[in-house]
Amino acid sequence: MNAREAMVNASWFGTSDEQASRLLDAYRTEVLEEVVAWLVKKAREHRAKGPQYAKQADVIGKLASKVQRGAVRPDNLATLPPGEEPAPEDAPALAAEVVRLRADNAEWEAARDGYYASEQRLAREVERLRAELAARPTRAEAYRQVADELALMQSVEPDHRHAAGLYSAEQCARRMADAAEAGDGS
Structure with missing residues (x-):
């Protein structure tokens, strides 16, 4: 039972x-x-x-x-103590508070949207810079291009003293390219 x-x-x-x-x-x-x-x-x-x-x-x-x-x-299921209960005359003040809070919310949403747009612009710029960086030659490739141009200049230089200096610079650029490929960087 x-x-x-x-x-x-x-x-x-x-x-x-x-x-x-x-x-x-x-x-x-x-x-x-x-x-x-x-x-x-x-x-x-x-x-x-x-x-x-x-x-x-x-x-x-x-x-x-x-x-x-x-x-x-x-x-303890009673409502608020006397004097703390919202009265009908409080309705306009509460409605004004709701309007103020909605305006604050709209302002925050606009700021959030602005930050989101800025974040998107920055992300696109980062991607563009990454693509530009990826398209650039590596340090070793750049040194090899300089060495090739120095070798070309040697072949057309009539003065042997200048050609010897160009040869020395070419060899130095090739060593730097090898070091850059090996990860030494010096």
């Missing part, structure tokens, strides 16, 4: 106030256990829906915890 049935039976046969109070407490406990079980089930269902429902699942779980530990009682 559950608590409700025990209460109904007791009402037929007459019970003392103390026994009626115990029966009511048992019935209330049984109902709260059912509510907690239902809230826990709903929290699990929300969590299973995906990560976007995690916050709702957490709130439902907290509510279930509060009900289970007795934080939700008939004597």
Whole structure:
């Protein structure tokens, strides 16, 4: 027999106030256990829906915890204390606050969109610079081009003294190219 049935039976046969109070407490406990079980089930269902429902699942779980530990009682379900309740005359002020918050939100969204556009421009510029850098010759290739031009200049130089200097510079450029390829960089 559950608590409700025990209460109904007791009402037929007459019970003392103390026994009626115990029966009511048992019935209330049984109902709260059912509510907690239902809230826990709903929290699990929300969590299973995906990560976007995690916050709702957490709130439902907290509510279930509060009900289970007795934080939700008939004597604390009252509204705000007198003087703190929003009165009808507060409606215009609350509406003005809503308008202000919406304007702030629009301003923040515009700033966010501006930052997003700037981020996109910077990303495009970075990609352009990366492509330009990839198209440039490596250090070793640049040294080899200089060495080839020095070799070409030697072949057309009539003065042997200048040709010897060009030959020396060419050899130095080739050594630098080899070092750059080897990763030495010097």
